[in-house]
Amino acid sequence: MTIGFGIIGTGMMGSTYAEALRTQAPSGRLVAVTGGRRATELGSAYGVPVDASPDALLERPDVDVVVIATPHTTHLPLALAAAAAGKHIYLEKPMALSVAECDEILAAADMAGVTVTVASQSRYNDISIRARQLIDDGTVGRITMFRVTSPTVGWDVPADGWFVDPREGGAYLDWGPHGCDTLRWFTGSEATLAFGLFRNFGDIPALDPSAMVTYGMASGAMAQLWMSYEIPAPGLGSYMQWLCVGDHGMLDFTRDVLRVGQGSDWRVELELPPWDWSVDPKTPRRIGLTARQVEGFARSLLDGTPPEVSGRDGRAAIEMVEAAIASARSGSAVPIVR
Secondary structure, three states, X not given: OOEEEEEEOOOHHHHXXXXXXXXXXXXXXXXXXXXXXXXXXXXXHHOOOEOOOHHHHXXXXXXXXXXXXXXXXXXXXXXXXXXXXXXXXEEOOOOOOOHHHHHHHHHHHHHHOOOEEEOOHHHOOHHHHHHXXXXXXXXXXXXXXXXXXXXXXXXXXXXXXXXHOHHHOOHHHHHHHHXXXXXXXXXXXXXXXXXXXXXXXXXXXXXXXXXXXXXXXXXXXXXXXXXXXXXXXXXXXXXXXXXXXXXXXXXXXXXXXXXXXXXXXXXXXXXXXXXXXXXXXXXXXXXXXHHHHHHHHHHHHHHOOOOOOOXXXXXXXXXXXXXXXXXXXXXXXXXXXX
């Protein structure tokens, strides 16, 4: 038995989900796609119907899960429609524009008895999985400090795309959920305080292309997220970087290399061949990040178990992002109270 997936949104991520389902997620099958100017091309490439609208896709009895890979402002209405149709919901990040919207989605899903997951690909890299194992087995001891960095050389998004529309929330709402989710996942703790500084140092046509945010964690750890699309060449290396400091060890890792620092030296724990998604967006390693979560979600539905990444995980990331944005606007630290 397999789970039927319908994809709403046929841009880069829609194509990623289609490829994941075809090649690396045996518990799922792609049933139909809809939305976007590339829908016909995507449906033809994967041999599935192209529905005329999201409503038409939601009416299909063979669709069990709806993947929502569309602009941020559409997540809430599409998720509510999916819940009303009795479909499980797989949301691309960010889950929604605000905590209030996340709560609407979760309430609708609970009422309909459907399950929500939110894309968190950064958890599913082999490097991330091994780093989490080293944290869990006590290799670094108690985590005291943690930093997530995303340094991008220049703006890499089309200037006329939906992403630059301020109604879509800005750069930190788009990228921040990645960093916030991994911060929570690696530390095993929730954020209790946020202090953010956001800037646009040039002429990038989007909100907040550079951000430095400090979070206080319930565990007592200090954490920082640094994101910028304004890094000059030659850049600072990998698109995402993590540094975990414990009371008797450290982990320094990217998507390709994991180093462990203990005693007087560093050692390479794991190294993978590098890949560049802009050159090869369908490389098996890149598709694998999504496929692992897709497969895990399909298996959880078949087994009747909770997904590894829940809708409430997605909400928690938006809560951290929202607090950072409020802090940057006010110039003051913002408590995160649950």
